[in-house]
Amino acid sequence: MSKSDRPTETLTDRLFATERQPEDFRFDAAVARVFPDMIRRSVPGYTTIIPMIEVITEQYAQAGSNCYDLGCSLGASTLAMRHGIPFGDCTLVGIDNSAAMIERCEHYIALDDHSLPVSLRCENIQDTELSDASVTTLNFTLQFVPPEERSALLSRIAKATRPGGVLILSEKIRFESEDEQDTQTRLHHEFKRANGYSDLEISQKRSAIEQVLIPETLSAHTQRLKESGFDRVLVWYQCFNFVSMLAIKAD
Template sequence: MTRKTDNIYASALTEMVDFRFDERVADVFPDMIQRSVPGYATLIAGIGILADKYAIEKTHCYDLGCSLGAVTLSMRQRIKAAHCRIIAIDNSAAMIERAERIVKADNSRVPVSLRQEDICHSPITNASVVVMNFTLQFVPVDQRNALIAKVYAGLEPGGVLIVSEKLTFDDADSAAWFIDSHLDFKRANGYSDMEISQKRSALEHVLIPETESAHHARFAQAGFQRSLRWFQCFNFASFIAFK
Protein backbone atom coordinates (compact mmCIF):
# COMPACT_ATOMS: atom_id res chain seq x y z
CA MET A 1 0.00 0.00 0.00
CA THR A 2 1.39 3.40 -1.02
CA ARG A 3 1.81 5.78 1.90
CA LYS A 4 -0.05 9.04 1.27
CA THR A 5 1.83 12.26 1.98
CA ASP A 6 0.63 14.49 4.80
CA ASN A 7 -0.12 17.86 3.23
CA ILE A 8 -3.06 18.86 5.45
CA TYR A 9 -1.37 22.08 6.55
CA ALA A 10 0.63 22.73 3.39
CA SER A 11 -1.63 25.60 2.25
CA ALA A 12 -2.51 28.72 4.22
CA LEU A 13 -5.77 28.22 6.12
CA THR A 14 -8.35 31.00 6.32
CA GLU A 15 -9.78 29.54 9.53
CA MET A 16 -7.94 27.48 12.15
CA VAL A 17 -9.90 24.64 13.74
CA ASP A 18 -8.80 22.25 16.46
CA PHE A 19 -6.98 19.12 15.33
CA ARG A 20 -9.23 16.07 14.97
CA PHE A 21 -8.54 12.43 14.12
CA ASP A 22 -10.94 12.57 11.18
CA GLU A 23 -10.94 11.10 7.68
CA ARG A 24 -8.27 13.52 6.44
CA VAL A 25 -5.88 12.64 9.26
CA ALA A 26 -6.56 8.90 9.07
CA ASP A 27 -5.81 9.00 5.36
CA VAL A 28 -2.27 10.35 5.86
CA PHE A 29 -1.60 9.19 9.43
CA PRO A 30 1.32 6.79 8.71
CA ASP A 31 3.22 9.58 6.94
CA MET A 32 2.26 12.17 9.55
CA ILE A 33 3.39 10.12 12.52
CA GLN A 34 6.69 9.00 10.97
CA ARG A 35 7.61 12.58 10.02
CA SER A 36 6.43 14.13 13.30
CA VAL A 37 7.47 11.72 16.08
CA PRO A 38 11.20 11.00 16.31
CA GLY A 39 12.08 7.36 16.90
CA TYR A 40 8.53 6.17 16.17
CA ALA A 41 9.43 2.92 14.41
CA THR A 42 11.89 1.93 17.15
CA LEU A 43 9.31 2.77 19.80
CA ILE A 44 6.62 0.62 18.18
CA ALA A 45 9.01 -2.34 17.88
CA GLY A 46 10.05 -1.90 21.52
CA ILE A 47 6.45 -1.98 22.71
CA GLY A 48 5.99 -5.32 20.96
CA ILE A 49 9.03 -6.71 22.75
CA LEU A 50 7.78 -5.46 26.12
CA ALA A 51 4.29 -6.83 25.49
CA ASP A 52 5.76 -10.27 24.82
CA LYS A 53 7.79 -10.02 28.04
CA TYR A 54 4.83 -9.17 30.28
CA ALA A 55 1.81 -10.75 28.59
CA ILE A 56 0.23 -13.37 30.86
CA GLU A 57 -1.60 -16.46 29.62
CA LYS A 58 -5.39 -16.06 29.30
CA THR A 59 -5.39 -12.27 29.78
CA HIS A 60 -6.20 -9.19 27.72
CA CYS A 61 -3.68 -6.80 26.21
CA TYR A 62 -5.12 -3.35 25.51
CA ASP A 63 -4.15 -0.74 22.93
CA LEU A 64 -5.95 2.40 24.13
CA GLY A 65 -6.13 5.06 21.44
CA CYS A 66 -5.05 2.53 18.85
CA SER A 67 -5.38 4.79 15.76
CA LEU A 68 -4.47 2.56 12.76
CA GLY A 69 -3.25 -0.28 14.98
CA ALA A 70 0.56 0.00 14.82
CA VAL A 71 0.92 -1.01 18.49
CA THR A 72 -1.76 -3.68 18.08
CA LEU A 73 0.17 -5.31 15.23
CA SER A 74 3.49 -5.04 17.07
CA MET A 75 2.00 -6.80 20.09
CA ARG A 76 0.18 -9.33 17.96
CA GLN A 77 3.31 -10.33 16.08
CA ARG A 78 5.37 -10.72 19.28
CA ILE A 79 3.16 -12.12 22.03
CA LYS A 80 3.71 -15.82 22.67
CA ALA A 81 1.65 -16.29 25.85
CA ALA A 82 -1.25 -18.65 25.16
CA HIS A 83 -4.89 -17.55 24.88
CA CYS A 84 -4.27 -13.80 25.01
CA ARG A 85 -6.59 -11.36 23.26
CA ILE A 86 -5.73 -7.83 22.16
CA ILE A 87 -8.45 -5.24 22.65
CA ALA A 88 -7.82 -2.13 20.54
CA ILE A 89 -9.94 0.95 21.23
CA ASP A 90 -10.22 4.35 19.55
CA ASN A 91 -12.96 6.98 19.51
CA SER A 92 -12.35 7.84 15.85
CA ALA A 93 -14.60 5.98 13.40
CA ALA A 94 -12.16 6.76 10.57
CA MET A 95 -9.25 5.22 12.46
CA ILE A 96 -11.15 2.09 13.50
CA GLU A 97 -12.45 1.53 9.97
CA ARG A 98 -8.93 1.57 8.54
CA ALA A 99 -7.48 -0.40 11.47
CA GLU A 100 -9.97 -3.20 10.80
CA ARG A 101 -8.67 -3.55 7.24
CA ILE A 102 -5.04 -3.45 8.36
CA VAL A 103 -5.54 -6.06 11.10
CA LYS A 104 -7.52 -8.29 8.75
CA ALA A 105 -4.56 -8.33 6.34
CA ASP A 106 -2.23 -9.54 9.12
CA ASN A 107 -2.11 -13.31 9.69
CA SER A 108 -0.72 -13.42 13.24
CA ARG A 109 -2.46 -15.86 15.57
CA VAL A 110 -3.38 -13.59 18.53
CA PRO A 111 -7.06 -12.58 18.25
CA VAL A 112 -7.90 -8.86 18.11
CA SER A 113 -11.10 -7.04 19.04
CA LEU A 114 -11.44 -3.50 17.66
CA ARG A 115 -13.85 -1.10 19.36
CA GLN A 116 -14.92 2.46 18.66
CA GLU A 117 -15.30 3.82 22.19
CA ASP A 118 -14.17 6.60 24.51
CA ILE A 119 -11.34 5.03 26.51
CA CYS A 120 -12.39 7.01 29.57
CA HIS A 121 -15.55 4.90 29.65
CA SER A 122 -14.18 1.57 28.39
CA PRO A 123 -13.91 -1.24 30.98
CA ILE A 124 -10.40 -2.60 31.58
CA THR A 125 -10.52 -6.17 32.86
CA ASN A 126 -8.19 -9.16 33.21
CA ALA A 127 -5.33 -7.16 31.70
CA SER A 128 -1.64 -7.98 31.72
CA VAL A 129 -0.47 -5.26 29.30
CA VAL A 130 -2.09 -1.89 28.66
CA VAL A 131 -0.57 0.53 26.15
CA MET A 132 -1.41 4.19 25.64
CA ASN A 133 0.83 5.32 22.79
CA PHE A 134 0.58 9.12 22.48
CA THR A 135 -2.98 8.91 23.78
CA LEU A 136 -3.02 10.33 27.31
CA GLN A 137 -1.88 13.74 26.02
CA PHE A 138 -5.21 14.05 24.18
CA VAL A 139 -7.30 13.17 27.25
CA PRO A 140 -8.55 16.20 29.24
CA VAL A 141 -6.11 16.77 32.10
CA ASP A 142 -8.83 16.53 34.75
CA GLN A 143 -9.72 13.02 33.53
CA ARG A 144 -6.22 11.56 33.41
CA ASN A 145 -5.89 10.49 37.06
CA ALA A 146 -9.16 8.56 36.94
CA LEU A 147 -8.18 6.87 33.67
CA ILE A 148 -4.82 5.69 34.99
CA ALA A 149 -6.45 4.53 38.24
CA LYS A 150 -8.99 2.53 36.20
CA VAL A 151 -6.17 0.90 34.22
CA TYR A 152 -4.38 -0.01 37.44
CA ALA A 153 -7.53 -1.60 38.85
CA GLY A 154 -7.99 -3.66 35.67
CA LEU A 155 -4.44 -5.00 35.59
CA GLU A 156 -3.57 -8.38 37.02
CA PRO A 157 -0.66 -8.59 39.51
CA GLY A 158 2.56 -8.44 37.51
CA GLY A 159 0.86 -6.49 34.73
CA VAL A 160 2.28 -3.35 33.14
CA LEU A 161 1.10 -0.05 31.74
CA ILE A 162 3.12 1.50 28.88
CA VAL A 163 2.51 5.20 28.25
CA SER A 164 4.22 7.15 25.45
CA GLU A 165 3.91 10.94 25.51
CA LYS A 166 5.28 14.20 24.24
CA LEU A 167 7.00 15.89 27.18
CA THR A 168 7.22 19.42 28.47
CA PHE A 169 9.94 20.65 30.83
CA ASP A 170 10.00 22.85 33.94
CA ASP A 171 13.40 24.29 33.06
CA ALA A 172 13.00 26.98 30.37
CA ASP A 173 16.39 26.32 28.75
CA SER A 174 15.71 22.59 28.47
CA ALA A 175 12.22 23.23 27.11
CA ALA A 176 13.56 25.58 24.45
CA TRP A 177 16.28 23.14 23.39
CA PHE A 178 13.89 20.21 23.00
CA ILE A 179 11.32 22.30 21.13
CA ASP A 180 13.95 23.64 18.73
CA SER A 181 15.38 20.17 18.16
CA HIS A 182 11.93 18.76 17.40
CA LEU A 183 11.29 21.59 14.94
CA ASP A 184 14.58 20.75 13.23
CA PHE A 185 13.47 17.11 13.04
CA LYS A 186 10.23 18.07 11.31
CA ARG A 187 11.99 20.40 8.89
CA ALA A 188 14.45 17.62 8.05
CA ASN A 189 11.43 15.46 7.20
CA GLY A 190 10.11 17.98 4.70
CA TYR A 191 7.60 20.03 6.67
CA SER A 192 7.63 23.75 5.91
CA ASP A 193 7.59 26.39 8.63
CA MET A 194 4.00 27.23 7.64
CA GLU A 195 2.92 23.60 8.03
CA ILE A 196 4.64 23.38 11.41
CA SER A 197 3.08 26.63 12.62
CA GLN A 198 -0.45 25.80 11.45
CA LYS A 199 -0.41 22.33 12.93
CA ARG A 200 0.96 23.68 16.22
CA SER A 201 -1.97 26.12 16.36
CA ALA A 202 -4.45 23.34 15.60
CA LEU A 203 -3.04 21.19 18.41
CA GLU A 204 -2.67 23.97 20.98
CA HIS A 205 -5.89 23.25 22.86
CA VAL A 206 -6.05 19.54 22.03
CA LEU A 207 -2.64 18.06 22.88
CA ILE A 208 -1.62 19.04 26.43
CA PRO A 209 1.82 17.59 27.33
CA GLU A 210 3.12 17.14 30.87
CA THR A 211 6.49 16.74 32.55
CA GLU A 212 8.11 13.40 33.23
CA SER A 213 7.73 13.96 36.98
CA ALA A 214 3.97 14.50 36.55
CA HIS A 215 3.64 11.12 34.85
CA HIS A 216 5.65 9.28 37.53
CA ALA A 217 3.58 10.99 40.26
CA ARG A 218 0.35 9.90 38.59
CA PHE A 219 1.53 6.30 38.31
CA ALA A 220 2.49 6.27 41.98
CA GLN A 221 -0.83 7.83 43.02
CA ALA A 222 -2.71 5.12 41.12
CA GLY A 223 -0.83 2.44 43.06
CA PHE A 224 1.91 1.27 40.70
CA GLN A 225 4.97 -0.09 42.52
CA ARG A 226 7.42 1.77 40.28
CA SER A 227 7.74 3.36 36.87
CA LEU A 228 10.63 3.83 34.47
CA ARG A 229 11.34 5.89 31.38
CA TRP A 230 12.47 3.18 28.98
CA PHE A 231 12.63 5.23 25.76
CA GLN A 232 13.25 8.83 24.76
CA CYS A 233 14.02 10.59 21.48
CA PHE A 234 14.08 14.38 21.73
CA ASN A 235 10.94 15.44 23.63
CA PHE A 236 9.06 12.18 23.07
CA ALA A 237 9.31 9.49 25.74
CA SER A 238 7.73 6.25 26.85
CA PHE A 239 7.24 4.97 30.37
CA ILE A 240 6.49 1.57 31.83
CA ALA A 241 4.67 1.24 35.17
CA PHE A 242 4.60 -2.03 37.11
CA LYS A 243 1.72 -3.37 39.19
Protein backbone atom coordinates in the same frame (compact mmCIF):
# COMPACT_ATOMS: atom_id res chain seq x y z
CA MET B 1 -11.85 2.40 -6.21
CA SER B 2 -9.55 5.37 -6.88
CA LYS B 3 -5.92 5.20 -5.79
CA SER B 4 -6.48 7.59 -2.87
CA ASP B 5 -9.35 5.44 -1.54
CA ARG B 6 -7.26 2.31 -1.08
CA PRO B 7 -7.47 1.96 2.71
CA THR B 8 -3.84 1.02 3.32
CA GLU B 9 -2.18 3.17 0.63
CA THR B 10 0.66 5.25 2.11
CA LEU B 11 -0.19 8.90 1.40
CA THR B 12 1.91 11.97 2.12
CA ASP B 13 0.68 14.34 4.84
CA ARG B 14 0.09 17.78 3.28
CA LEU B 15 -2.80 18.75 5.56
CA PHE B 16 -1.11 21.91 6.85
CA ALA B 17 0.86 22.78 3.69
CA THR B 18 -1.44 25.59 2.53
CA GLU B 19 -2.78 28.46 4.58
CA ARG B 20 -5.96 27.46 6.46
CA GLN B 21 -8.43 28.83 8.99
CA PRO B 22 -7.29 28.08 12.56
CA GLU B 23 -9.24 25.05 13.77
CA ASP B 24 -8.56 22.48 16.51
CA PHE B 25 -6.91 19.24 15.35
CA ARG B 26 -9.30 16.26 15.05
CA PHE B 27 -8.74 12.61 14.16
CA ASP B 28 -11.10 12.77 11.17
CA ALA B 29 -11.06 10.94 7.82
CA ALA B 30 -8.49 13.33 6.28
CA VAL B 31 -6.06 12.68 9.15
CA ALA B 32 -6.70 8.92 9.12
CA ARG B 33 -5.81 8.75 5.40
CA VAL B 34 -2.32 10.23 5.91
CA PHE B 35 -1.74 9.08 9.49
CA PRO B 36 1.14 6.59 8.97
CA ASP B 37 3.15 9.29 7.16
CA MET B 38 2.13 12.04 9.63
CA ILE B 39 3.12 10.19 12.79
CA ARG B 40 6.39 8.83 11.36
CA ARG B 41 7.50 12.32 10.24
CA SER B 42 6.19 14.12 13.36
CA VAL B 43 7.12 11.96 16.34
CA PRO B 44 10.84 11.42 16.91
CA GLY B 45 11.39 7.81 17.93
CA TYR B 46 8.00 6.52 16.79
CA THR B 47 9.61 4.04 14.37
CA THR B 48 11.80 2.72 17.22
CA ILE B 49 9.04 2.64 19.85
CA ILE B 50 6.68 0.44 17.79
CA PRO B 51 9.01 -2.59 17.52
CA MET B 52 10.01 -2.16 21.19
CA ILE B 53 6.34 -2.45 22.17
CA GLU B 54 6.56 -5.96 20.72
CA VAL B 55 9.65 -6.72 22.84
CA ILE B 56 8.07 -5.33 26.04
CA THR B 57 4.77 -7.14 25.40
CA GLU B 58 6.59 -10.44 25.02
CA GLN B 59 8.18 -9.94 28.46
CA TYR B 60 5.03 -8.96 30.38
CA ALA B 61 2.06 -10.65 28.69
CA GLN B 62 0.49 -13.33 30.89
CA ALA B 63 -1.35 -16.46 29.75
CA GLY B 64 -5.12 -16.06 29.64
CA SER B 65 -5.02 -12.29 30.24
CA ASN B 66 -6.39 -9.32 28.31
CA CYS B 67 -4.05 -6.93 26.45
CA TYR B 68 -5.31 -3.47 25.51
CA ASP B 69 -4.13 -0.86 23.02
CA LEU B 70 -5.91 2.36 24.04
CA GLY B 71 -6.04 4.95 21.23
CA CYS B 72 -4.94 2.37 18.68
CA SER B 73 -5.39 4.61 15.56
CA LEU B 74 -4.49 2.39 12.59
CA GLY B 75 -3.20 -0.42 14.79
CA ALA B 76 0.59 0.00 14.58
CA SER B 77 1.02 -0.59 18.31
CA THR B 78 -1.81 -3.18 18.30
CA LEU B 79 0.05 -5.23 15.68
CA ALA B 80 3.32 -4.92 17.64
CA MET B 81 1.49 -6.28 20.70
CA ARG B 82 -0.09 -9.05 18.60
CA HIS B 83 3.35 -10.20 17.46
CA GLY B 84 4.79 -9.99 20.98
CA ILE B 85 2.09 -11.96 22.82
CA PRO B 86 3.51 -15.48 23.25
CA PHE B 87 0.17 -17.08 24.32
CA GLY B 88 -2.69 -18.18 22.09
CA ASP B 89 -5.27 -17.69 24.86
CA CYS B 90 -4.77 -13.93 25.37
CA THR B 91 -7.43 -11.48 24.21
CA LEU B 92 -6.09 -8.44 22.35
CA VAL B 93 -8.35 -5.38 22.20
CA GLY B 94 -7.70 -2.15 20.25
CA ILE B 95 -9.84 0.85 21.17
CA ASP B 96 -10.20 4.25 19.51
CA ASN B 97 -13.05 6.78 19.44
CA SER B 98 -12.31 7.90 15.86
CA ALA B 99 -14.59 5.95 13.49
CA ALA B 100 -12.31 6.88 10.57
CA MET B 101 -9.31 5.35 12.35
CA ILE B 102 -11.12 2.16 13.40
CA GLU B 103 -12.49 1.62 9.89
CA ARG B 104 -8.99 1.79 8.37
CA CYS B 105 -7.48 -0.14 11.27
CA GLU B 106 -9.70 -3.14 10.35
CA HIS B 107 -7.92 -3.29 6.97
CA TYR B 108 -4.40 -3.24 8.49
CA ILE B 109 -5.37 -5.99 10.96
CA ALA B 110 -6.83 -8.10 8.14
CA LEU B 111 -3.62 -7.74 6.09
CA ASP B 112 -1.48 -8.94 9.01
CA ASP B 113 -1.17 -12.70 8.74
CA HIS B 114 -1.37 -13.86 12.38
CA SER B 115 -3.55 -16.30 14.29
CA LEU B 116 -4.29 -14.20 17.42
CA PRO B 117 -7.66 -12.47 16.93
CA VAL B 118 -7.84 -8.69 17.46
CA SER B 119 -11.06 -7.18 18.70
CA LEU B 120 -11.53 -3.52 17.71
CA ARG B 121 -13.89 -1.21 19.59
CA CYS B 122 -14.89 2.31 18.57
CA GLU B 123 -15.23 3.70 22.09
CA ASN B 124 -14.00 6.42 24.40
CA ILE B 125 -11.12 4.93 26.42
CA GLN B 126 -12.35 6.97 29.38
CA ASP B 127 -15.38 4.74 29.81
CA THR B 128 -14.42 1.53 28.03
CA GLU B 129 -14.54 -1.65 30.13
CA LEU B 130 -11.12 -2.97 31.26
CA SER B 131 -10.40 -6.16 33.23
CA ASP B 132 -7.78 -8.84 33.92
CA ALA B 133 -5.05 -7.00 31.96
CA SER B 134 -1.37 -7.90 31.70
CA VAL B 135 -0.14 -5.37 29.08
CA THR B 136 -1.92 -2.10 28.31
CA THR B 137 -0.52 0.45 25.86
CA LEU B 138 -1.23 4.18 25.68
CA ASN B 139 1.09 5.08 22.79
CA PHE B 140 0.72 8.88 22.47
CA THR B 141 -2.95 8.83 23.51
CA LEU B 142 -3.14 10.07 27.13
CA GLN B 143 -1.88 13.48 25.90
CA PHE B 144 -5.28 14.00 24.19
CA VAL B 145 -7.31 13.28 27.36
CA PRO B 146 -8.05 16.46 29.37
CA PRO B 147 -5.40 16.63 32.16
CA GLU B 148 -7.96 16.68 34.99
CA GLU B 149 -9.46 13.43 33.66
CA ARG B 150 -6.17 11.50 33.34
CA SER B 151 -6.02 10.22 36.96
CA ALA B 152 -9.40 8.49 36.71
CA LEU B 153 -8.33 6.65 33.54
CA LEU B 154 -4.94 5.61 34.94
CA SER B 155 -6.55 4.40 38.18
CA ARG B 156 -8.99 2.26 36.21
CA ILE B 157 -6.10 0.80 34.18
CA ALA B 158 -4.04 0.06 37.31
CA LYS B 159 -7.07 -1.53 39.01
CA ALA B 160 -7.67 -3.74 35.95
CA THR B 161 -4.00 -4.81 35.77
CA ARG B 162 -2.86 -8.13 37.22
CA PRO B 163 0.11 -8.27 39.63
CA GLY B 164 3.25 -8.20 37.47
CA GLY B 165 1.39 -6.50 34.62
CA VAL B 166 2.37 -3.21 32.96
CA LEU B 167 1.25 -0.03 31.26
CA ILE B 168 3.39 1.23 28.37
CA LEU B 169 2.85 5.01 28.33
CA SER B 170 4.33 7.11 25.52
CA GLU B 171 3.83 10.89 25.65
CA LYS B 172 5.00 14.22 24.31
CA ILE B 173 6.28 15.94 27.46
CA ARG B 174 7.11 19.47 28.57
CA PHE B 175 10.03 20.56 30.73
CA GLU B 176 10.18 22.52 33.99
CA SER B 177 13.15 24.55 32.76
CA GLU B 178 12.20 27.16 30.15
CA ASP B 179 15.64 26.74 28.61
CA GLU B 180 15.24 23.02 28.13
CA GLN B 181 11.65 23.47 26.87
CA ASP B 182 12.92 25.87 24.17
CA THR B 183 15.85 23.65 23.16
CA GLN B 184 13.86 20.41 22.97
CA THR B 185 11.03 22.13 21.05
CA ARG B 186 13.56 23.58 18.59
CA LEU B 187 15.11 20.14 18.09
CA HIS B 188 11.67 18.60 17.54
CA HIS B 189 10.89 21.24 14.90
CA GLU B 190 14.28 20.56 13.26
CA PHE B 191 13.34 16.87 13.12
CA LYS B 192 10.11 17.82 11.33
CA ARG B 193 11.99 20.11 8.93
CA ALA B 194 14.46 17.29 8.18
CA ASN B 195 11.42 15.14 7.35
CA GLY B 196 10.23 17.62 4.74
CA TYR B 197 7.73 19.75 6.67
CA SER B 198 7.83 23.49 5.86
CA ASP B 199 7.78 26.30 8.43
CA LEU B 200 4.12 26.94 7.50
CA GLU B 201 3.20 23.30 8.10
CA ILE B 202 5.04 23.27 11.42
CA SER B 203 3.44 26.47 12.68
CA GLN B 204 -0.12 25.68 11.50
CA LYS B 205 0.02 22.19 13.03
CA ARG B 206 1.42 23.66 16.23
CA SER B 207 -1.59 26.03 16.52
CA ALA B 208 -4.05 23.24 15.67
CA ILE B 209 -2.81 20.92 18.45
CA GLU B 210 -2.18 23.62 21.10
CA GLN B 211 -5.56 23.23 22.88
CA VAL B 212 -5.91 19.53 22.12
CA LEU B 213 -2.57 17.87 22.95
CA ILE B 214 -1.55 18.93 26.47
CA PRO B 215 1.97 17.79 27.44
CA GLU B 216 2.94 17.41 31.09
CA THR B 217 6.32 17.02 32.79
CA LEU B 218 7.95 13.65 33.36
CA SER B 219 7.67 14.13 37.13
CA ALA B 220 3.92 14.85 36.86
CA HIS B 221 3.48 11.63 34.88
CA THR B 222 5.59 9.56 37.27
CA GLN B 223 3.84 10.90 40.37
CA ARG B 224 0.36 10.35 38.94
CA LEU B 225 1.18 6.81 37.76
CA LYS B 226 2.27 5.95 41.31
CA GLU B 227 -0.78 7.62 42.90
CA SER B 228 -2.96 5.68 40.46
CA GLY B 229 -1.75 2.29 41.68
CA PHE B 230 1.45 1.45 39.77
CA ASP B 231 4.43 0.49 41.96
CA ARG B 232 7.41 1.30 39.74
CA VAL B 233 7.82 3.74 36.84
CA LEU B 234 10.79 3.89 34.50
CA VAL B 235 11.64 5.69 31.30
CA TRP B 236 12.77 3.19 28.67
CA TYR B 237 12.97 5.66 25.73
CA GLN B 238 13.40 9.37 25.12
CA CYS B 239 14.08 11.40 21.99
CA PHE B 240 13.78 15.18 22.46
CA ASN B 241 10.35 15.92 24.01
CA PHE B 242 8.94 12.45 23.36
CA VAL B 243 9.24 9.73 25.99
CA SER B 244 8.00 6.26 26.67
CA MET B 245 7.55 4.98 30.20
CA LEU B 246 6.90 1.57 31.67
CA ALA B 247 4.61 1.53 34.73
CA ILE B 248 4.77 -1.79 36.55
CA LYS B 249 2.44 -3.37 39.11
CA ALA B 250 4.34 -5.43 41.68
CA ASP B 251 3.95 -9.24 41.64
